[in-house]
Amino acid sequence: EDQVTQSPEALRLQEGESSSLNCSYTVSGLRGLFWYRQDPGKGPEFLFTLYSAGEEKEKERLKATLTKKESFLHITAPKPEDSATYLCASLSGGSYIPTFGRGTSLIVHP
Protein backbone atom coordinates (compact mmCIF):
# COMPACT_ATOMS: atom_id res chain seq x y z
CA GLU A 1 0.00 0.00 0.00
CA ASP A 2 1.32 3.42 -0.97
CA GLN A 3 2.08 5.73 1.94
CA VAL A 4 3.07 9.37 2.20
CA THR A 5 4.24 10.96 5.46
CA GLN A 6 4.89 14.67 5.84
CA SER A 7 6.93 16.30 8.57
CA PRO A 8 6.77 18.38 10.56
CA GLU A 9 3.01 18.71 11.02
CA ALA A 10 3.42 22.37 11.85
CA LEU A 11 6.28 24.84 11.42
CA ARG A 12 6.65 28.40 12.62
CA LEU A 13 9.36 30.57 11.07
CA GLN A 14 10.44 34.16 11.34
CA GLU A 15 10.41 36.13 8.12
CA GLY A 16 13.68 35.42 6.32
CA GLU A 17 14.39 32.19 8.21
CA SER A 18 14.92 29.46 5.60
CA SER A 19 13.79 25.90 6.24
CA SER A 20 12.67 22.66 4.58
CA LEU A 21 9.54 20.53 4.65
CA ASN A 22 9.84 16.77 4.25
CA CYS A 23 7.68 14.30 2.34
CA SER A 24 8.60 10.61 2.72
CA TYR A 25 6.93 8.14 0.40
CA THR A 26 6.73 4.41 -0.15
CA VAL A 27 5.22 3.53 -3.51
CA SER A 28 5.79 0.85 -6.07
CA GLY A 29 6.85 2.45 -9.30
CA LEU A 30 6.70 6.19 -8.71
CA ARG A 31 5.10 8.02 -11.63
CA GLY A 32 5.18 11.46 -10.08
CA LEU A 33 5.50 13.41 -6.83
CA PHE A 34 3.31 16.50 -6.52
CA TRP A 35 3.46 19.51 -4.22
CA TYR A 36 0.46 21.72 -3.50
CA ARG A 37 -0.20 24.82 -1.45
CA GLN A 38 -3.51 25.20 0.38
CA ASP A 39 -4.76 28.45 1.88
CA PRO A 40 -7.55 28.42 4.50
CA GLY A 41 -10.96 28.00 2.88
CA LYS A 42 -9.46 27.26 -0.53
CA GLY A 43 -8.68 24.20 -2.59
CA PRO A 44 -5.11 22.92 -2.97
CA GLU A 45 -3.16 24.85 -5.60
CA PHE A 46 -0.68 22.89 -7.70
CA LEU A 47 2.98 23.92 -7.32
CA PHE A 48 5.35 21.30 -8.74
CA THR A 49 5.63 17.84 -10.24
CA LEU A 50 8.83 15.81 -9.87
CA TYR A 51 9.22 12.64 -11.89
CA SER A 52 12.63 11.15 -11.10
CA ALA A 53 15.27 11.13 -8.36
CA GLY A 54 17.62 14.07 -8.66
CA GLU A 55 15.07 16.32 -10.28
CA GLU A 56 14.59 19.86 -8.91
CA LYS A 57 11.96 22.52 -9.62
CA GLU A 58 11.93 26.15 -8.47
CA LYS A 59 9.35 28.88 -8.20
CA GLU A 60 10.16 32.15 -6.46
CA ARG A 61 11.25 31.26 -2.89
CA LEU A 62 10.32 27.57 -3.22
CA LYS A 63 12.47 24.73 -4.47
CA ALA A 64 11.34 21.09 -4.58
CA THR A 65 13.78 18.19 -4.75
CA LEU A 66 13.31 14.43 -5.05
CA THR A 67 15.25 11.35 -3.95
CA LYS A 68 14.24 7.71 -4.18
CA LYS A 69 12.57 7.84 -0.76
CA GLU A 70 11.63 11.45 -0.05
CA SER A 71 11.02 14.90 -1.38
CA PHE A 72 11.89 18.23 0.19
CA LEU A 73 10.29 21.61 -0.24
CA HIS A 74 12.92 24.20 0.57
CA ILE A 75 11.71 27.68 1.45
CA THR A 76 14.33 30.38 1.16
CA ALA A 77 13.89 33.67 3.03
CA PRO A 78 10.15 33.14 3.54
CA LYS A 79 7.65 35.98 3.77
CA PRO A 80 4.36 36.07 5.70
CA GLU A 81 2.47 35.46 2.45
CA ASP A 82 4.12 32.03 2.25
CA SER A 83 2.02 30.98 5.25
CA ALA A 84 -0.20 28.07 4.16
CA THR A 85 -0.54 24.31 4.41
CA TYR A 86 1.74 22.45 2.00
CA LEU A 87 0.61 19.05 0.75
CA CYS A 88 2.55 16.42 -1.13
CA ALA A 89 1.13 13.48 -3.06
CA SER A 90 2.68 10.48 -4.78
CA LEU A 91 1.40 8.79 -7.90
CA SER A 92 2.19 5.14 -8.55
CA GLY A 93 1.87 3.29 -11.80
CA GLY A 94 -0.71 0.85 -10.53
CA SER A 95 -3.84 2.92 -10.06
CA TYR A 96 -2.98 6.46 -11.19
CA ILE A 97 -4.74 7.67 -8.02
CA PRO A 98 -2.56 10.04 -5.94
CA THR A 99 -1.82 9.27 -2.30
CA PHE A 100 -1.77 12.46 -0.23
CA GLY A 101 0.13 13.25 2.92
CA ARG A 102 -1.62 15.11 5.73
CA GLY A 103 0.29 18.30 5.11
CA THR A 104 2.61 20.71 6.89
CA SER A 105 1.05 23.89 8.26
CA LEU A 106 3.55 26.73 7.81
CA ILE A 107 3.26 30.06 9.60
CA VAL A 108 5.76 32.80 8.82
CA HIS A 109 5.85 35.62 11.34
CA PRO A 110 6.82 39.15 10.23
Next chain:
Amino acid sequence: DADVTQTPRNRITKTGKRIMLECSQTKGHDRMYWYRQDPGLGLRLIYYSFDVKDINKGEISDGYSVSRQAQAKFSLSLESAIPNQTALYFCATSAQGSQPQHFGDGTRLSIL
Protein backbone atom coordinates in the same frame (compact mmCIF):
# COMPACT_ATOMS: atom_id res chain seq x y z
CA ASP B 1 -13.49 32.45 -14.08
CA ALA B 2 -12.37 29.40 -12.11
CA ASP B 3 -11.38 26.32 -14.10
CA VAL B 4 -13.04 24.00 -11.56
CA THR B 5 -16.27 25.34 -10.08
CA GLN B 6 -18.08 23.86 -7.13
CA THR B 7 -21.60 24.73 -6.02
CA PRO B 8 -22.77 25.53 -3.44
CA ARG B 9 -19.78 26.96 -1.55
CA ASN B 10 -21.50 26.54 1.79
CA ARG B 11 -24.46 24.43 2.87
CA ILE B 12 -26.11 23.82 6.21
CA THR B 13 -28.74 21.12 6.35
CA LYS B 14 -30.41 18.64 8.67
CA THR B 15 -29.88 14.95 9.30
CA GLY B 16 -31.77 12.77 6.83
CA LYS B 17 -31.91 15.30 4.00
CA ARG B 18 -30.74 14.49 0.48
CA ILE B 19 -27.95 16.78 -0.71
CA MET B 20 -26.25 17.22 -4.06
CA LEU B 21 -22.91 18.93 -4.57
CA GLU B 22 -22.03 19.90 -8.09
CA CYS B 23 -18.74 20.30 -9.92
CA SER B 24 -18.10 21.63 -13.39
CA GLN B 25 -14.79 22.18 -15.18
CA THR B 26 -13.54 24.06 -18.22
CA LYS B 27 -10.09 22.43 -18.33
CA GLY B 28 -11.14 19.73 -20.80
CA HIS B 29 -9.87 16.98 -18.48
CA ASP B 30 -11.24 13.46 -18.69
CA ARG B 31 -10.61 12.56 -15.04
CA MET B 32 -12.65 13.89 -12.15
CA TYR B 33 -12.55 13.17 -8.42
CA TRP B 34 -14.44 13.88 -5.20
CA TYR B 35 -12.58 14.22 -1.87
CA ARG B 36 -13.51 15.16 1.64
CA GLN B 37 -11.11 16.91 4.00
CA ASP B 38 -11.36 16.71 7.76
CA PRO B 39 -8.98 18.33 10.28
CA GLY B 40 -6.14 15.94 11.09
CA LEU B 41 -7.22 13.38 8.48
CA GLY B 42 -6.17 15.06 5.28
CA LEU B 43 -7.81 14.46 1.92
CA ARG B 44 -9.74 11.23 1.49
CA LEU B 45 -11.03 10.00 -1.87
CA ILE B 46 -14.76 9.34 -2.13
CA TYR B 47 -15.29 8.55 -5.84
CA TYR B 48 -13.45 9.06 -9.09
CA SER B 49 -14.22 8.87 -12.78
CA PHE B 50 -11.70 8.49 -15.59
CA ASP B 51 -14.23 9.17 -18.34
CA VAL B 52 -17.97 9.68 -18.76
CA LYS B 53 -18.79 5.95 -18.63
CA ASP B 54 -16.36 5.14 -15.80
CA ILE B 55 -17.23 5.44 -12.08
CA ASN B 56 -15.09 4.00 -9.28
CA LYS B 57 -15.36 3.93 -5.51
CA GLY B 58 -12.65 5.50 -3.41
CA GLU B 59 -11.64 4.67 0.15
CA ILE B 60 -14.75 6.17 1.80
CA SER B 61 -17.68 5.76 -0.61
CA ASP B 62 -20.27 4.47 1.88
CA GLY B 63 -23.18 6.91 2.21
CA TYR B 64 -22.29 8.71 -1.03
CA SER B 65 -23.16 8.34 -4.72
CA VAL B 66 -22.01 10.16 -7.84
CA SER B 67 -23.16 10.95 -11.35
CA ARG B 68 -20.97 11.90 -14.32
CA GLN B 69 -23.41 13.80 -16.49
CA ALA B 70 -20.87 14.92 -19.08
CA GLN B 71 -17.13 15.21 -19.47
CA ALA B 72 -17.30 18.54 -17.67
CA LYS B 73 -19.77 17.70 -14.88
CA PHE B 74 -19.48 15.39 -11.88
CA SER B 75 -21.93 15.56 -9.00
CA LEU B 76 -21.80 14.04 -5.51
CA SER B 77 -24.95 13.07 -3.61
CA LEU B 78 -25.58 12.29 0.01
CA GLU B 79 -28.83 10.32 -0.04
CA SER B 80 -29.56 10.68 3.67
CA ALA B 81 -27.12 13.04 5.35
CA ILE B 82 -25.71 12.28 8.80
CA PRO B 83 -23.70 14.57 11.11
CA ASN B 84 -20.38 12.77 10.60
CA GLN B 85 -20.54 13.76 6.93
CA THR B 86 -19.89 17.34 8.03
CA ALA B 87 -16.67 18.25 6.23
CA LEU B 88 -15.04 20.27 3.47
CA TYR B 89 -15.64 18.64 0.07
CA PHE B 90 -13.38 19.14 -2.93
CA CYS B 91 -13.75 18.29 -6.58
CA ALA B 92 -10.60 17.82 -8.64
CA THR B 93 -9.74 17.13 -12.27
CA SER B 94 -6.70 15.83 -14.08
CA ALA B 95 -5.55 15.02 -17.56
CA GLN B 96 -4.64 11.44 -18.51
CA GLY B 97 -1.29 10.03 -17.50
CA SER B 98 0.97 11.22 -14.70
CA GLN B 99 -0.54 14.68 -14.44
CA PRO B 100 -1.34 16.69 -11.32
CA GLN B 101 -4.84 17.35 -10.09
CA HIS B 102 -6.52 20.74 -10.15
CA PHE B 103 -8.96 21.50 -7.37
CA GLY B 104 -12.04 23.61 -6.92
CA ASP B 105 -12.42 25.87 -3.90
CA GLY B 106 -14.58 23.40 -2.04
CA THR B 107 -18.01 23.12 -0.45
CA ARG B 108 -18.24 23.52 3.29
CA LEU B 109 -21.05 21.19 4.38
CA SER B 110 -22.56 21.19 7.86
CA ILE B 111 -25.15 18.60 8.87
CA LEU B 112 -27.05 19.30 12.04
